[in-house]
Amino acid sequence: MVLNNIENLLEKYENGETSLQEEQQLKDYFSQDTVAPHLEMYKPMFTYFLVNQQEQFTKQLPLKTKKRFNYKWLSVAAVAVLMVSVFVTKPFSTGEPTFTDQEIIEINNAKEALAIMSKHLNQGTTQVGYLDAINKAGTQIDYLKEVINPMDRILKR
Amino acid sequence: MTPLEFLNIVSPFKDKVFRLAKRLLVSREEAEDATQEVLIKLWNNKTKIKDYKNVEAFSMTMTKNFCFDKLKSKQAQNLKIVHNNYQDHSVSLQKEVELNDSIDWVGKIMEALPEQQKMVIQLRDVEQYDFKEIAKMLDMNETAIRVALSRARKTIREKLTNTHNYGIK
Numbered sequence: 001m002v003l004n005n006i007e008n009l010l011e012k013y014e015n016g017e018t019s020l021q022e023e024q025q026l027k028d029y030f031s032q033d034t035v036a037p038h039l040e041m042y043k044p045m046f047t048y049f050l051v052n053q054q055e056q057f058t059k060q061l062p063l064k065t066k067k068r069f070n071y072k073w074l075s076v077a078a079v080a081v082l083m084v085s086v087f088v089t090k091p092f093s094t095g096e097p098t099f100t101d102q103e104i105i106e107i108n109n110a111k112e113a114l115a116i117m118s119k120h121l122n123q124g125t126t127q128v129g130y131l132d133a134i135n136k137a138g139t140q141i142d143y144l145k146e147v148i149n150p151m152d153r154i155l156k157r
Numbered sequence: 158m159t160p161l162e163f164l165n166i167v168s169p170f171k172d173k174v175f176r177l178a179k180r181l182l183v184s185r186e187e188a189e190d191a192t193q194e195v196l197i198k199l200w201n202n203k204t205k206i207k208d209y210k211n212v213e214a215f216s217m218t219m220t221k222n223f224c225f226d227k228l229k230s231k232q233a234q235n236l237k238i239v240h241n242n243y244q245d246h247s248v249s250l251q252k253e254v255e256l257n258d259s260i261d262w263v264g265k266i267m268e269a270l271p272e273q274q275k276m277v278i279q280l281r282d283v284e285q286y287d288f289k290e291i292a293k294m295l296d297m298n299e300t301a302i303r304v305a306l307s308r309a310r311k312t313i314r315e316k317l318t319n320t321h322n323y324g325i326k
Contacts, residue, residue, distance in 0.1 A: 013310060014307060014310050014311050014314065015303075015307050016302075016303035016304065016306040016307035016310070017303070020285055020287060023281075023282070023285070024285075041314065041317040041318045042314065042317070043259075044259035044260050044262065044263050044317060045263055045313055045314065045317060047260055048260050048263035048264060048267075049282045049283050051260060052176065052283045053176075053283055053284075055172065055175070055176055055179070056172045056175070057171050057172050057174070057175035057189065057192050059189045059192070059193055061164070061193060061196055061197065061200075062193075062197070063160040063163065063164075063197070063200050
C-alpha cells in the first residue's frame with residue numbers, strides 16, 4: 001500500500017537515512033490536499049520546506065568595476081616631490097666645484113688684489129697703534145680724580 | 158570578468174546563500190546584508206574564481222562563517238536578534254491567526270534549533286543537497302550530518318505533534 005510505504009519512508013526519514021528521491025516522494029505525498037489523519041502533523045513541516053524553497057534574494061548588488069583611488073600612490077608622489085625639492089634648492093652640494101682656466105685666473109687675480117688690500121690695511125692699523133698710548137695715559141690720569149676729592153682719602157684713613 | 162559574467166555564475170545559488178543566511182540570522186534585512194557582503198567578497202576576488210573547484214560550495218561555507226561571525230559579535234554586544242520577543246497588543250488578533258498557521262509554527266520551531274541542526278536541515282530539506290556536498294560545506298563528516306539531521310527532524314515532528322494535540326498556547 002502507498003500509506004505503508006510512506007510510513008516506512010517517514011521512519012527512515014527521521015533517522016536521516018532517506019535518499020533525495022525518497023524525500024521528494026514524501027514531499028509530493030504531503031503536498032496533497034488530503035493525507036492520512038495520523039500523519040497530519042508532518043504536513044506543515046514539508047509544506048514549510050517547499051514554501052521556503054521559493055524565497056528569493058531581491059537586493060541589488062553594487063558591483064564596482066572602476067578601480068578605487070589608491071592612497072598608497074599619494075604617499076609615493078609626496079616622497080617624489082620632497083626629493084625633487086631637495087635637489088632643486090641644494091643642487092650638487094656634495095660634488096667638487098669645477099672651474100675653467102679663465103675662471104681660475106680671475107679668481108687668482110681677485111685673491112692677489114685682496115691680499116694687497118689686506119696688507120695695506122694691516123700697515124694702517126699698526127700705524128694707528130700709538131693711539132693705545134693715549135688710552136694708557138687716560139688710565140694713568142685717573143689719580144687726578146683723587147686729587148679733586150681729597151676728603152674721601154681723609155675719611156678712609 | 159564583467160559584472161554580467163559574474164552574475165551568471167552567481168545567480169544559480171545566490172538565493173540559496175540568502176536562505177541559509179536567513180536561517181541563521183533570522184531577520185530578512187540582516188540576511189540580505191550578509192548575502193550582499195558574501196557576494197561582494199566573491200566579486201572582489203573574482204580573479205581567483207576559476208581556481209575554486211566548486212564556487213557554490215565555497216560560497217555556502219563563506220556564508221556560514223560570515224553568519225557565525227555576525228552572531229558572535231551580536232552576542233558580544235549583548236544584542237540578540239530575536240524577533241519574536243516583542244508584544245504588540247494592537248495586532249494580537251492578527252498574531253493569533255499567524256500563530257495558528259502551522260507553517261509559521263514550523264519556522265518558529267526551527268529558530269529554536271541549535272545552529273548546526275538549522276544549517277543541516279536547511280541544506281538538506283530545503284535546498285536538497287546531497288550529503289557529500291553538505292559535508293564539504295560545513296566541514297563535517299557524513300555520519301555527523303545524518304545524526305544532526307535526524308535529531309532536528311525528530312524535534313520538529315515532536316513539537317508539531319504536541320501542538321497538534323494540545324493546540325497552540
